[in-house]
Each structure stands twice: as structure tokens, then as C-alpha cells.
Amino acid sequence: MDNKKLQSIQNQIGYEFKNPDLLRQAFVRRSYAKENGGEDNEVLEFIGDKALDIIVVKILTERFGFYTSECDDYDKNEDFNEFCCEYSEGELTEIKKQLVQKKNLAHRVDRLGLAGYLIMGKGDTDNHIENEDSVKEDLFEAIIGAVTLDSKWNWDKIQNAIEYMLEPDTYFSDRKADNYTELIRAWSLRKYGEEPRIYVDDSPHYVGGLSGPNFSLPQSDKLYYRCALRLRDIGIEFNGYGISKNEARKDVCKKAYKHLKNNKLLPTIQDEIENPNKAEAINQLEILARRGYFSIPTYDFKQKYDRDGNPIWKCECHIKEYNTYRHAKSSSKKDAKKSAAFKMLEYVLREEE
Numbered sequence: 001m002d003n004k005k006l007q008s009i010q011n012q013i014g015y016e017f018k019n020p021d022l023l024r025q026a027f028v029r030r031s032y033a034k035e036n037g038g039e040d041n042e043v044l045e046f047i048g049d050k051a052l053d054i055i056v057v058k059i060l061t062e063r064f065g066f067y068t069s070e071c072d073d074y075d076k077n078e079d080f081n082e083f084c085c086e087y088s089e090g091e092l093t094e095i096k097k098q099l100v101q102k103k104n105l106a107h108r109v110d111r112l113g114l115a116g117y118l119i120m121g122k123g124d125t126d127n128h129i130e131n132e133d134s135v136k137e138d139l140f141e142a143i144i145g146a147v148t149l150d151s152k153w154n155w156d157k158i159q160n161a162i163e164y165m166l167e168p169d170t171y172f173s174d175r176k177a178d179n180y181t182e183l184i185r186a187w188s189l190r191k192y193g194e195e196p197r198i199y200v201d202d203s204p205h206y207v208g209g210l211s212g213p214n215f216s217l218p219q220s221d222k223l224y225y226r227c228a229l230r231l232r233d234i235g236i237e238f239n240g241y242g243i244s245k246n247e248a249r250k251d252v253c254k255k256a257y258k259h260l261k262n263n264k265l266l267p268t269i270q271d272e273i274e275n276p277n278k279a280e281a282i283n284q285l286e287i288l289a290r291r292g293y294f295s296i297p298t299y300d301f302k303q304k305y306d307r308d309g310n311p312i313w314k315c316e317c318h319i320k321e322y323n324t325y326r327h328a329k330s331s332s333k334k335d336a337k338k339s340a341a342f343k344m345l346e347y348v349l350r351e352e353e
Helices: 003-013 020-026 030-036 042-064 089-100 102-112 122-126 133-150 155-166 168-173 180-192 245-262 278-290 333-351
Strands: 065-067 083-085 197-200 223-230 237-242 298-305 311-318 325-330
Touching (some): 003 020, 003 155, 020 133, 030 122, 042 065, 042 133, 042 168, 083 278, 089 102, 089 168, 102 155, 133 155, 155 168, 197 245, 237 245, 298 333, 311 333
Antiparallel strands (some): 065 083, 223 237, 298 311, 311 325
């Protein structure tokens, strides 16, 4: 691999190597090393896999996590500053899984045009293994491993390279509320613990003028892909159409989601919080607020003293959309806030029932 190719790769991954030999090694398959000597990319792949996991978790906590001190209503005199997150542990695990799964890493290698630089032995070359997703996944991780070693484990530089190559914000933006594919997927995982059953025709067909309860198309000479979706116990097969497989998938998921909404089969606010409890009530209210159910709660504090001079804290929890508040008293300011938040949480869950 000459210097021109190495520079081209560095431009693609957003990182400039001090030791370009590490970058070259990231592209060397074991088949080539066996035939020609030298080192392959397998240990780099191992290092990159671990670094990728850590950085993706860091990105998720930076994007979706926050401290109570960052909230508008935070009282600087409070004696605690807790970490909150918009998503639960299970949801974060699922997002991380999607970001680092083989298919996504292979897709990113394709988008960056990196597989064509692989250095392979004769057998791999003859079998065109550069087209396999597992090989592209290995390459992605090996490059990250090379960056990790070259930067001497500088996490900022590693994160910059991963964000440049992975583009996680593109994935996050696709999770917005009108992404029906993600909404149907989340519904199926919550209800059945499995991915929705979606089938897309291998090739497009002339389907102009077709209509039915779950689909309609104007008369057209265009070729459309058909996508079918069946939700286990709903008893309806939904059909969607699009000029690409992705468009067909979006179309069928949109129709299925509207059916669930019209028939009141979507999760409610009660489903968002699996275990309402006092210990987590502040975070649980915050999560519901960030998911759009109501405004960020605010807290007002007053301090008094009993006859023995011991402090008594009174905390009031307010939510703008509700014409009421909930309060609690305690010798601990933190405990008073948790109790008031829990009373408000119980109230909003009953009100939205």
C-alpha cells in the first residue's frame, strides 16, 4: 500500500497517523501474512472492538445523560447532583447494539469505500471475501485498534475517529418520533420480545392501481417493491409499497403504527415506567418530561426548624401542565424532594390513565 493510498484512507477516517505502518497493518488479512510474512490485523481488531464499545457507551451517556445541576430548576444550594438518563439501561443496550452490530459497521465501511484497500492472500482474493459483512466489520474494528495504539489511548482522539467513521448522530436522528420503522420495532420488542416480522419482495413489480384496507397506489407504470408486515396477534397482514425496499418498509410500518394508534394498542405513559418508586422518582419524572408528556418538573424548598433546632425541609413539586402540586416534608432535603417527586409521579400516572 503506497503513501497515496494511506493518505486517502486517513482522509476518509478523519485521523492522521504518526505511524502509518499501523494503518497499513489494519488492512492486512491473515491470509496475506501467512503467504508473505509480517503481521496481520487480528490483534488490532481485538483492541478496536473493546475501544469501540467504551466510546459508544461514552457517546450515549453524553447524548442522553445529564446531571440534576444541568436542569433549569436546580437549586445551587442542594447537597446532591445525580446522574439521569433519557433512556433506560435496556434501551441504551439496544441502541448500542444497533450501532456496533455487524451490519451497521459493514455499511459504514461501504460508505467510506475502505474494503477495496484490503490486503489479502490469494484464497481470499479469489473468493472475494472483501464483500462479506463480517470481513468489513473486522476491518472497521482493526482501524479503530490502529487509531487507539497510534494515539496512545487518547480517548478524545479515538472518539473523534469513531464519530467520524460511525456517524452516530445520523442514527440518533433516525429515531425521531415520526420514524415509524423504529416505532413499530420498539412496540414489537416491548410486547413480544422480538423483532417485527417484515418481508420485502426481492424485486419490484408493476402494482399501479392496487388498493385495499391497508394500502393504495395510484395508477402508474412505475415499479414498486412490496413489503408485508404481520404483528403476531393482531391478525392483519399490512402491505406497503415504495420505489425502494427502504421506502416500502417505511410505508408498511407507518400503516401498522396508525392501526395500533387508532385501536388504542400503543403503550401509554404507564408503560414508560416499569417500576414507579420513590428512590428513582426524580429521574422517572425527568424521563417522562424529556419524552414529551409534560414540562420539566420544578421544585420549591422551604426550611424550618423543630423545637430542638433540627432542620425540617418542605419540598413542593410543580409541573406546568397540571393545576396542582405535591409536597413532602423531611429532615433531609434530598428525601423531601424524592417524596414530593414520587407523589407527583403517582398523580400524573393516575391522571393520564
